[in-house]
Amino acid sequence: MADRAAVPEVIWARPERAGRGPKPAFRRADIAAAAVRIADGGGLDAVSMRHVAAELGCGTMSLYNYVPRKEDLYELMVDAVSGEHEEWEPSGDWRADMVRVAHQTRTLMHRHPWLPRLMSPVYGFSPNALRYLEHCLACLDGVEASYGTKMQLVGLLNGVVTMYVTNELATAERSRSLPWSEEQENAVRIAYLGSQIAGGAYPRMAAAFMEDPGPIDLDAVFDMALGKVLDAFAPRGAGL
Amino acid sequence: MADRAAVPEVIWARPERAGRGPKPAFRRADIAAAAVRIADGGGLDAVSMRHVAAELGCGTMSLYNYVPRKEDLYELMVDAVSGEHEEWEPSGDWRADMVRVAHQTRTLMHRHPWLPRLMSPVYGFSPNALRYLEHCLACLDGVEASYGTKMQLVGLLNGVVTMYVTNELATAERSRSLPWSEEQENAVRIAYLGSQIAGGAYPRMAAAFMEDPGPIDLDAVFDMALGKVLDAFAPRGAGL
DNA sequence: GCGCACTACGTACGCTGTACGTAACTAGGA
DNA sequence: TCCTAGTTACGTACAGCGTACGTAGTGCGC
Numbered sequence: 001m002a003d004r005a006a007v008p009e010v011i012w013a014r015p016e017r018a019g020r021g022p023k024p025a026f027r028r029a030d031i032a033a034a035a036v037r038i039a040d041g042g043g044l045d046a047v048s049m050r051h052v053a054a055e056l057g058c059g060t061m062s063l064y065n066y067v068p069r070k071e072d073l074y075e076l077m078v079d080a081v082s083g084e085h086e087e088w089e090p091s092g093d094w095r096a097d098m099v100r101v102a103h104q105t106r107t108l109m110h111r112h113p114w115l116p117r118l119m120s121p122v123y124g125f126s127p128n129a130l131r132y133l134e135h136c137l138a139c140l141d142g143v144e145a146s147y148g149t150k151m152q153l154v155g156l157l158n159g160v161v162t163m164y165v166t167n168e169l170a171t172a173e174r175s176r177s178l179p180w181s182e183e184q185e186n187a188v189r190i191a192y193l194g195s196q197i198a199g200g201a202y203p204r205m206a207a208a209f210m211e212d213p214g215p216i217d218l219d220a221v222f223d224m225a226l227g228k229v230l231d232a233f234a235p236r237g238a239g240l
Numbered sequence: 241m242a243d244r245a246a247v248p249e250v251i252w253a254r255p256e257r258a259g260r261g262p263k264p265a266f267r268r269a270d271i272a273a274a275a276v277r278i279a280d281g282g283g284l285d286a287v288s289m290r291h292v293a294a295e296l297g298c299g300t301m302s303l304y305n306y307v308p309r310k311e312d313l314y315e316l317m318v319d320a321v322s323g324e325h326e327e328w329e330p331s332g333d334w335r336a337d338m339v340r341v342a343h344q345t346r347t348l349m350h351r352h353p354w355l356p357r358l359m360s361p362v363y364g365f366s367p368n369a370l371r372y373l374e375h376c377l378a379c380l381d382g383v384e385a386s387y388g389t390k391m392q393l394v395g396l397l398n399g400v401v402t403m404y405v406t407n408e409l410a411t412a413e414r415s416r417s418l419p420w421s422e423e424q425e426n427a428v429r430i431a432y433l434g435s436q437i438a439g440g441a442y443p444r445m446a447a448a449f450m451e452d453p454g455p456i457d458l459d460a461v462f463d464m465a466l467g468k469v470l471d472a473f474a475p476r477g478a479g480l
Numbered sequence: 481g482c483g484c485a486c487t488a489c490g491t492a493c494g495c496t497g498t499a500c501g502t503a504a505c506t507a508g509g510a
Numbered sequence: 511t512c513c514t515a516g517t518t519a520c521g522t523a524c525a526g527c528g529t530a531c532g533t534a535g536t537g538c539g540c
Contacts, residue, residue: 020538147448188250301499301521
C-alpha cells in the first residue's frame with residue numbers, strides 16, 4: 001500500500017519518477033500546465049480534479065498518483081507561473097530593479113488573474129519561488145542592509161503588488177461567478193451608495209464622491225503607491 | 241413568483257421585513273451572528289448554508305428567504321464584524337489616529353481570522369464599512385489633501401494590514417484544513433528548504449537563513465512596516 | 481523470473497450550493 | 511369582512527465537488 005501521505009509531504013521533495021512501476025503518462029509540468037490553462041480560461045473555480053483530468057485525457061483518480069491533495073495542485077500552479085518571471089543582470093540601481101520586479105509581478109498577475117488568490121507565504125519556497133527570491137536578493141546586492149531587512153522589503157513589495165492587483169481585478173473576477181454582468185452589479189451598488197450618501201450621515205464620503213477626479217489611471221495609481229513604498233525604505237536614494 | 245434575483249441586488253437595499261407574509265423568524269443580524277460564530281470556531285470553510293441553518297435551528301432553504309446567495313452571507317459577515325470597529329473623537333494627531341485604526345483592524349482580524357480572506361473592495365460600502373470610512377476621513381480632517389488622496393491612504397493602510405495579518409495567520413489557518421499539525425508541516429518544509437539551499441544554487445538565500453535574527457517579534461515587524469508606510473505619505477510630520 | 485511497488489481508474493460516500501414545489505400565514509384592497 | 515396575492519418555511523432533488531478504497535495491469539530490482 002502506498003500509504004497516501006498520513007504524514008506531511010512537500011510535493012517538491014517527491015521524485016517525479018518512482019523506481020518500480022510502469023512509467024507515468026505525464027510529468028508534473030503537464031499537470032500544472034493543464035490546470036493553469038483551465039484557470040486562465042475559466043477562473044480558479046473551474047479548476048477541479050475532474051476538469052484537469054479531462055483536460056489531460058485521463059481518469060480523475062489518476063491525478064492522485066501525481067498530486068496527493070488538491071492543495072498541492074495549487075502549489076504546482078503557482079510554481080509553474082512563477083517560472084514565467086524573467087531574470088536579468090542587476091543594473092546597479094536597486095530601486096529601478098525593484099520597480100521592474102514589481103511591474104513584472106503585476107503583469108504576471110494580470111495574465112493569470114487567479115494568482116493573487118493563491119498567493120501564500122506557504123508556497124514561497126517552491127523551486128521557481130526560490131529562483132525569484134534569489135534574483136531579488138541579487139538585485140539588492142549593493143545595498144547595505146541585513147538580509148532580514150531585504151527579505152522584508154521584497155515581502156512588502158510583493159504584498160503591495162498582490163493587494164493592488166487584487167483590487168484591480170476584484171470586480172472582474174467576481175463577475176465570473178455571478179449570473180449578471182459586472183456593469184449591472186456596479187450600477188446597482190453605486191445606486192445604493194448614492195442613496196446612503198444622500199441621507200447625509202456620511203458628509204465626508206459624500207464630499208469624496210463629489211470630487212470626481214475624472215477617469216482613474218490604474219497604472220499611475222499603482223506606480224505612485226509603489227514609489228511611496230520604496231521611498232519608505234530609502235527616503236532619498238540612501239541605503240535601506 | 242418571487243423571481244429570486246435574475247437581476248443584481250445589494251442586500252442592504254432589501255428591506256428586512258416585507259409587507260405581506262408571516263413575520264420572519266430571524267433578523268439579518270441573527271444570521272450574520274450565527275455565521276460569524278461558526279467561522280470563528282471552525283474556520284470559514286465550516287460556514288455552509290446547512291451549518292448556519294442548523295445553528296439557527298431552521299431548515300436550510302429558509303435561509304434563502306433572507307440571503308439570496310451565499311456570497312451575500314459573506315457580505316453580511318464582513319459587515320457584522322466591521323461593526324466591532326470602535327470610533328473615537330479624532331485626536332488632532334492624524335498619524336496617531338491612523339496607527340490606532342490600523343492596530344484596531346489588526347486586532348479585529350486576529351479575533352476573526354477568516355476576515356482577511358473575505359476582504360474585498362466590493363464589500364467596501366456596507367453600512368458599517370461606510371461608518372468606518374467616514375471615521376477614518378474624520379481623523380484626517382485637519383490634513384490638507386484631496387479626499388482622493390485620503391481614500392488612497394486609507395486603502396493602502398487597510399491593504400498593508402490585511403497583507404500582514406494574512407501572513408501572520410497563513411500557516412495557522414492552513415493547518416485547520418490539513419490532516420497534520422502546523423509544526424509537522426513546517427518541519428518538513430524547512431527540511432526541504434534546507435536541502436535546496438545546501439545545494440549551493442541559492443547563495444544569498446543561504447546567507448539569509450544563516451543570519452538567524454533570533455525570535456521574530458511579529459508586533460514589532462508590523463509596527464515597523466506601518467510606520468514606513470505612514471512615513472511614505474508624510475515624511476516628516478508634514479501634511480500629505 | 482518472481483514479487484512487489486507502482487500506475488491507472490471505476491465506484492462510491494459525504495459534502496456542497498441551490499432550483500423547485502408545497503403548505504401555512506398575513507397584510508392590503510374590495 | 512372576506513379574498514387573494516405575496517411571503518415565509520422547508521423538504522426533496524440534482525449536479526458538482528474532493529477523495530477513500532478496491533482492482534487490474536505493468537515493469538524494475540532482487
